[in-house]
Amino acid sequence: MSEKKKQPIVSSSHLVSEKSIELSELEYGLIIANNAFNRWIERCMTSSGMPDLNPTDILILHNVNHRARAKKVADICFNLNIEDTHTATYSLRKLAKLGLVQTEKQGKENFFSTSERGKALCLRYREIREDCLVDALGVLGTGNQEIGELAKLLRSLSGLYDQAARAAASL
Template sequence: MSDVKDTAQKEAGRKEGGKRSIVSSAHLVSERAAETSAFEYGLYIASNAFNRWIQRCMSAAGYPDLSALDVMVLHTVNHRAKDKKLADICFVLNIEDSHTVNYALKKLTRLGLVAGDKRGKEIFYATTKDGQAACATYREVREDCLVSAFSAFGGDKAGELNEQIGEAADLLRALSGLYDQAARSASSL
């Protein structure tokens, strides 16, 4: 058994032509989908970088004490200026643990960025004027720091880069469905 494990780990990350890819866990590499481990490693790194980015961007916008989840909840509540229930916010962000989103909503309410309006048994949340201003300032910082960097990175091919980013977004949404289905399958084992 250890010979099989050793061989798998030595071959981990190898692609056709002998080129190696960076993988997160050599012990998870499969002959059927070696790229999945490389993708997951990239996702680990990208998600951590994205979370750090949105926290720092919001900090530059004047709100240094917000977590990545707080920022995501604020933008979700602000989206299309439509009041949203806790369940709707959780659904949009694909978050099962509503307690974490509820905590973020309470924090945003204490900061005056979000306000809740009780209607029957439900509370509907909307951004306040301060919340809308925070989102607008976040957008300005995003344009200055991130969007301009994409333009500089893409140079003459900035439009092509934007198209690739759009394709990557479509792929991530599709893969989230596959990971959700796999999670449901794993729960039934």
């Protein structure tokens, strides 16, 4: 009995490399995981009481709230791997207009921190995240250690993709 060869699950068959079919499978996984993650954070934020934020706004709000330290735009962009500072600046203005972040000038630099309203929103988001997502992790049968290892791998892969982007830009 001949065994049927398993077809890779990819988004773009024309990109499949004989050297690494698995990379194409990973990229498809990243695409659908990214879209699911973006949909999740938007819906979680809507349930938290703030329906008008896009994924970038949400990630920036959480980053500004991180460790309760004021941050410069450059630091936020570095932490979130955002290349275009204008994107971050636009989100920060939007968040400030909604009363979620505040700006403090220190010398020539603007520093951003969460307002009391922004902190409360982040805490509400955390509660919903715990109820809807963290508690559901057990269903996967995946342990926290495995998730931590996957996180390390994804951070390493982001460095490879950044390096490849620089190489492609120089062609």
